[in-house]
Amino acid sequence: MARIVGGLTTSHVPAIGGAIAKGLQGEPYWKPFFDGFLPVREWLADVKPDVAVVFYNDHGLNFFLDKMPTFAVGAAPEYRNADEGWGIPTLPPFTGQVDLSWHVIEHLIAREFDITTCQEMLVDHAFTLPLKLFWPEACPVTVVPVCINTVQFPLPSARRCYALGQAVGEAIASWNSDKKVVVIGTGGLSHQLDGERAGFINKPFDLKFMDSLVHDPEWATQFSIHELVEKTGTQGVELLMWLATRGAVPGAVRKVHTNYHIPISNTAAGMMALESLA
Amino acid sequence: MARIVGGLTTSHVPAIGGAIAKGLQGEPYWKPFFDGFLPVREWLADVKPDVAVVFYNDHGLNFFLDKMPTFAVGAAPEYRNADEGWGIPTLPPFTGQVDLSWHVIEHLIAREFDITTCQEMLVDHAFTLPLKLFWPEACPVTVVPVCINTVQFPLPSARRCYALGQAVGEAIASWNSDKKVVVIGTGGLSHQLDGERAGFINKPFDLKFMDSLVHDPEWATQFSIHELVEKTGTQGVELLMWLATRGAVPGAVRKVHTNYHIPISNTAAGMMALESLA
Amino acid sequence: MAQPQPIPGTTIFDGIQAAKGYALNKMCFSFNDAGNRAAFKADEEGYMARFQLTAPQAEAIRKRDVLGLLAAGGNVYYLAKFAGILGLDVQDLGAAQTGMSKQDFKAMLVRANEQVIH
Amino acid sequence: MAQPQPIPGTTIFDGIQAAKGYALNKMCFSFNDAGNRAAFKADEEGYMARFQLTAPQAEAIRKRDVLGLLAAGGNVYYLAKFAGILGLDVQDLGAAQTGMSKQDFKAMLVRANEQVIH
Ligand SMILES: [Fe+3]
Ligand SMILES: [Fe+3]
Numbered sequence: 084m085a086r087i088v089g090g091l092t093t094s095h096v097p098a099i100g101g102a103i104a105k106g107l108q109g110e111p112y113w114k115p116f117f118d119g120f121l122p123v124r125e126w127l128a129d130v131k132p133d134v135a136v137v138f139y140n141d142h143g144l145n146f147f148l149d150k151m152p153t154f155a156v157g158a159a160p161e162y163r164n165a166d167e168g169w170g171i172p173t174l175p176p177f178t179g180q181v182d183l184s185w186h187v188i189e190h191l192i193a194r195e196f197d198i199t200t201c202q203e204m205l206v207d208h209a210f211t212l213p214l215k216l217f218w219p220e221a222c223p224v225t226v227v228p229v230c231i232n233t234v235q236f237p238l239p240s241a242r243r244c245y246a247l248g249q250a251v252g253e254a255i256a257s258w259n260s261d262k263k264v265v266v267i268g269t270g271g272l273s274h275q276l277d278g279e280r281a282g283f284i285n286k287p288f289d290l291k292f293m294d295s296l297v298h299d300p301e302w303a304t305q306f307s308i309h310e311l312v313e314k315t316g317t318q319g320v321e322l323l324m325w326l327a328t329r330g331a332v333p334g335a336v337r338k339v340h341t342n343y344h345i346p347i348s349n350t351a352a353g354m355m356a357l358e359s360l361a
Numbered sequence: 362m363a364r365i366v367g368g369l370t371t372s373h374v375p376a377i378g379g380a381i382a383k384g385l386q387g388e389p390y391w392k393p394f395f396d397g398f399l400p401v402r403e404w405l406a407d408v409k410p411d412v413a414v415v416f417y418n419d420h421g422l423n424f425f426l427d428k429m430p431t432f433a434v435g436a437a438p439e440y441r442n443a444d445e446g447w448g449i450p451t452l453p454p455f456t457g458q459v460d461l462s463w464h465v466i467e468h469l470i471a472r473e474f475d476i477t478t479c480q481e482m483l484v485d486h487a488f489t490l491p492l493k494l495f496w497p498e499a500c501p502v503t504v505v506p507v508c509i510n511t512v513q514f515p516l517p518s519a520r521r522c523y524a525l526g527q528a529v530g531e532a533i534a535s536w537n538s539d540k541k542v543v544v545i546g547t548g549g550l551s552h553q554l555d556g557e558r559a560g561f562i563n564k565p566f567d568l569k570f571m572d573s574l575v576h577d578p579e580w581a582t583q584f585s586i587h588e589l590v591e592k593t594g595t596q597g598v599e600l601l602m603w604l605a606t607r608g609a610v611p612g613a614v615r616k617v618h619t620n621y622h623i624p625i626s627n628t629a630a631g632m633m634a635l636e637s638l639a
Numbered sequence: 640m641a642q643p644q645p646i647p648g649t650t651i652f653d654g655i656q657a658a659k660g661y662a663l664n665k666m667c668f669s670f671n672d673a674g675n676r677a678a679f680k681a682d683e684e685g686y687m688a689r690f691q692l693t694a695p696q697a698e699a700i701r702k703r704d705v706l707g708l709l710a711a712g713g714n715v716y717y718l719a720k721f722a723g724i725l726g727l728d729v730q731d732l733g734a735a736q737t738g739m740s741k742q743d744f745k746a747m748l749v750r751a752n753e754q755v756i757h
Numbered sequence: 758m759a760q761p762q763p764i765p766g767t768t769i770f771d772g773i774q775a776a777k778g779y780a781l782n783k784m785c786f787s788f789n790d791a792g793n794r795a796a797f798k799a800d801e802e803g804y805m806a807r808f809q810l811t812a813p814q815a816e817a818i819r820k821r822d823v824l825g826l827l828a829a830g831g832n833v834y835y836l837a838k839f840a841g842i843l844g845l846d847v848q849d850l851g852a853a854q855t856g857m858s859k860q861d862f863k864a865m866l867v868r869a870n871e872q873v874i875h
Contacts, residue, residue, distance in 0.1 A: 098846070143834045147786045148775055149481035150428050153470065158654065168788045168838030185654030192431065192515035197475040200513065202661055203427035234834050235478065236771040237470035277833035279824070280766030281851040282862060284869035309761040309769075317767060317833070346866040349847045376728070421716045425668045426657055436772065446670045446720030463772030480779055512716050514653040555715035557706070558648030559733040560744055562751035587643040587651075595649060595715070624748035627729045 085183075085258040088130050089339070089359045090332040091123065091217060092268040092296075092325040094352040095139070095209040100171040103215060116352050119342025120216050123356040126339045127217060130358075132265035134180045135224040136187070136251060136331065137210055138324040139269045140233040142167065144207035152199035153239050154247060156191065157228035158184035162206045174211045180225035183258055187227060190254035196247055204228060213269040224265070233270070233321050241311060242304040244323040248330020255331065268328030270321025272343075273314075274350040283316045284351045290343065292322060293353055297338055300329045318350075325355075334361035363461075363536040366408050367617070367637045368610040369401065369495060370546040370574075370603040372630040373417070373487040378449040381493060394630050397620025398494050401634040404617045405495060408636075410543035412458045413502040414465070414529060414609065415488055416602040417547045418511040420445065422485035430477035431517050432525060434469065435506035436462035440484045452489045458503035461536055465505060468532035474525055482506060491547040502543070511548070511599050519589060520582040522601040526608020533609065546606030548599025550621075551592075552628040561594045562629045568621065570600060571631055575616055578607040596628075603633075612639035652714045659693075660712020663700075666690035667717035676724050705735050770832045777811075778830020781818075784808035785835035794842050823853050 099116075102108065108117040144167050146152065160181055164173040191198050206228055214222050229251060232238055239247070248266075255264050272292070275283040295302035303311075303326055311320050329336075339356035346352070377394075380386065386395040422445050424430065438459055442451040469476050484506055492500050507529065510516055517525070526544075533542050550567040553559055573580035581589075581604055589598050607614075617634035624630070650656065657664075666687065669675045679686040687697050699707030703725060708718055722732055734744040768774065775782075784805065787793045797804040805815050817825030821843060826836055840850055852862040 143786055143832075143838065144789060146428075148478070148779060148782060150424075150430070150433070150477055150479055152428070152430060152477040153475040155428070158658070160658075166789055166791060167841075168794070169841035170791070181654075181658055185658070188654060189515050192517060195518075195521050197431040197517060197521070199428055199430040199477050200426070201428055202657060234770070234832060235775050236769050237467050239470060239475060240473075243473050243475070275767070276837070276847050276850065277823075277827055277854070278766045278768055279854055280764070281854045282865055282869075283766075284866065284872075286869060286872040287874050290874060307761070309764075312767065312769065313764050317769075345870040346863075349851055349866060351869070421668055421714075421720065422671060426661060426664060436776070438776075444671055444673060446676070447723035448673070459776055463776070466772060480775060512652070512714060513657050514651050553649070554719070554729050554732060555705075555709055555736070556648045556650055557736055558646070559736045560747055560751075561648075562748065562754075564751060564754040565756050568756060585643070587646075590649065590651065591646050595651075623752040624745075627733055627748060629751070 085255055085260045085262050085264050087252060087255055087332055087359050088132050088263045088265050089336065090266045090268065090328045090357045091355070092328055093213050093216060093354040094271055094347065094350055095212050095269045096348045096350050096352070097167070097169060097171055097208045098348045099212045099216070100208055104172045115344045116347050119340070119344070119354045122340040123217060126356060126358070131263065132224055133262040134183060134227070134264045135214070135267050136227045136229060136255060136264060137267045137269065138229050138231060138248070138327045139209040140321055140324060141230050142207050142209060143234065145205040148235060151232060151235050152230070153232050154196060155199040155201050155230040156184060156188050157201045157204045158188060159202050159204050162204055162226065162228060164207070164211045165205045167207055171208065174215060177206065177214070177222060178225045180227050183255070184227050186258050187251055187254040190257070191250055194250045196250060209269050213267060231323055231327065233323065236308070238308045238320060240308060241306055241323060241326055244327045245301060245304050245330040248327035249333070252331035252333050266328045266331040268324035270324040271315065271319055272322060272351045272353040273316050273319040275316030276318055276349055278317070282349055284345060285314055286345065286351060288314045289351050289353060293341060293343065293355055296325065296329045296355060297336060297357065332357060332359050334359070336360055363533055363538045363540050363542050365530060365533055365610055365637050366410050366541050366543050367614065368544045368546065368606045368635045369633070370606055371491050371494060371632040372549055372625065372628055373490050373547045374626045374628050374630070375445070375447060375449055375486045376626045377490045377494070378486055382450045393622045394625050397618070397622065397632045400618040401495060404634060409541065410502055411540040412461060412505070412542045413492065413545050414505045414507060414533060414542060415545045415547065416507050416509060416526070416605045417487040418599055418602060419508050420485050420487060421512065423483040426513060429510060429513050430508070431510050432474060433477040433479050433508040434462060434466050435479050435482045436466060437480050437482050440482055440504065440506060442485070442489045443483045445485050449486065452493060455484065455492070455500060456503045458505050462505050464536050465529055465532040468535070469528055472528045474528060487547050491545060509601055509605065511601065514586070516586045516598060518586060519584055519601060519604055522605045523579060523582050523608040526605035527611070530609035530611050544606045544609040546602035548602040549593065549597055550600060550629045550631040551594050551597040553594030554596055554627055556595070560627055562623060563592055564623065564629060566592045567629050567631060571619060571621065571633055574603065574607045574633060575614060575635065610635060610637050612637070614638060650709050656712050660714060662691050662693065663696040663708065663711060663713050664717040666692060667713070667721050670720040670724060679724065705732055768827050774830050778832060780808050780810050781814040781826065781829060781831050782835040784810065785831070785838050788838035788842060797842065823850055
């Protein structure tokens with residue numbers, strides 16, 4: 084059976100793509116952000132996962148309001164990045180782990196998750212940039228994308244996203260393969276792009292949330308979506324990806340490294356690497 | 362609060378559209394099928410529902426395998442019919458009941474159904490022809506379409522579809538409106554279009570299933586999807602729409618009329634009208 | 640997951656079939672559009688190449704081989720749109736797949752009415 | 758359902774907003790394509806008419822009025838693509854919505870770092 088080696092979570096911001104393209108990783112503005120990934124890259128070089136299951140939220144590249152899924156699971160042989168409207172450089176395609184995709188899909192439907200299945204799927208900066216941050220050279224893992232709606236309310240509750248993660252974890256653990264799987268979640272932490280409250284950041288909540296993922300992973304499931312928007316901003320709810328990731332990495336974890344830096348763009352940028360002890 | 366007046370279920374077959382267009386309702390082949398609707402039209406003329414919530418399955422008009430939802434709920438102001446590839450005449454657009462759509466969507470997400478929301482949606486013969494059969498003149502109801510995947514396995518289980526229906530029923534009953542709502546389910550009954558078993562029909566099962574919907578609505582939820590395919594054919598699983606419909610009409614019902622006729626195209630054509638006694 | 644017993648004469652359109660049949664089904668989905676149907680009729684080979692059909696898919700399309708199309712990952716909901724181009728109805732398809740004449744296939748459907756009710 | 762207390766300065770993109778903003782968001786979604794962005798720049802009025810924007814939506818587009826676009830049903834994930842056309846980043850948007858200079862808005866973000874941890 085496959086083995087879940089751990090979970091990685093990070094913020095995503097389109098500007099990161101520009102910084103990488105221009106080689107600004109060492110600039111004072113960017114250095115505190117990019118340096119956070121160095122210890123994680125060492126850990127990855129050591130653990131060498133074969134596959135990444137990635138929880139992310141689409142920002143209006145692959146999905147529009149004509150067909151807006153709550154949960155979408157990719158089952159494509161290849162996932163292409165594309166122009167999102169700002170002309171940031173697109174990254175090369177990612178290779179799908181199709182057999183794991185279908186195994187996850189079968190398991191999720193059996194567990195009464197009413198997912199949308201995507202045999203063709205464009206992936207945006209929320210998917211591509213974290214993989215580039217963890218593996219700055221060529222991406223060595225095959226992938227299974229899992230997209231959670233954060234665009235249009237009602238969003239799935241924190242509890243539901245955590246349960247989705249748990250079910251995805253069960254599916255990975257029961258996958259008939261000797262591969263090592265890392266789970267990745269991208270989004271958050273606290274930020275709000277829209278409205279008179281734009282620029283809202285909640286550092287105490289973010290740090291408490293990051294801490295909870297290590298020892299008390301269900302802590303954030305006590306909050307309604309409305310409470311999460313209030314506490315973390317309209318885009319801060321992207322922390323649902325972190326919660327799903329932790330749900331997929333069952334049991335005790337060891338903190339490999341964490342980073343938290345304000346601001347990148349309008350965002351409190353967080354990063355965590357948790358090694359599975361199960 | 363809105364009132365659920367009852368549930369209507371019927372088979373759908375593209376050929377019905379051709380028969381209506383050519384005025385063949387009185388021909389020996391078609392008469393036993395079309396006559397089944399006469400008592401139901403009388404009942405509808407008497408009860409006068411304002412809104413129809415319609416469970417149906419798309420046959421590859423609005424959804425493709427790039428984004429295949431398990432459950433999709435329409436939230437459009439208008440639903441257009443379109444060419445499905447055979448050139449059967451398209452019917453005029455249907456008017457959406459947008460406020461009920463969003464009320465249903467809110468309730469379903471709160472109840473942990475991970476639906477796909479559709480603010481634009483083409484509806485195929487499975488949606489249009491049943492409305493034409495129940496209301497041969499202009500369609501007097503506004504609509505909320507709910508689409509259940511029967512194209513790509515894994516399909517949602519019978520139990521899950523019944524639960525979906527129950528949750529939709531709760532949403533209708535809690536809708537702040539004085540409107541009368543009828544629930545419609547279209548598909549089945551036993552038939553199989555593909556493979557060496559094409560032409561398979563299971564009359565005993567169909568009749569038992571129809572009977573169960575009156576007095577023992579959960580009876581069919583005992584079967585797995587695989588068992589339903591075995592018992593009713595690859596397209597017979599469309600009976601999931603009937604099950605969801607019965608789930609949405611809670612409590613006791615009175616049988617207004619039923620019909621069962623073999624064959625229309627390759628299909629055992631069933632029809633039921635159940636009045637809510639709740 | 641433990642796989643249930645196969646159902647004779649029946650292919651379940653699951654992930655394996657869906658992955659195998661993607662190009663074929665995408666082509667058939669395109670036949671919702673009358674312009675695309677005309678383009679296919681005008682140049683079948685060119686149209687198939689545009690959708691990158693696999694060799695078995697293209698061969699089954701050329702031969703109008705319904706069972707071959709299913710084996711190549713075709714889904715009947717999409718294949719029905721290809722059948723529409725050929726002017727075939729579901730009873731033609733049923734006859735072709737069961738090896739019966741259309742007359743016999745229709746007679747079999749009518750006989751389904753005589754099934755004994757338990 | 759009982760509605761929770763509104764969050765000051767925050768519009769929840771719910772069904773009401775989504776229904777109101779559909780045309781605007783659909784236009785902004787089209788800006789994923791560079792050709793569409795060029796077409797918009799070449800003829801803003803014609804492009805808006807093609808997507809049947811409402812009068813308040815068109816007016817907010819003309820005025821580059823971010824709060825007006827939100828009020829007209831715009832969703833920030835799609836509006837960001839419109840901002841991209843204008844060469845604005847999220848800090849420009851933040852400044853515009855809060856009535857600050859960009860410099861002050863950025864300074865506010867940096868100050869968020871000083872929040873007291875309980
Ligand atoms: Fe984001
Ligand atoms: Fe059907």
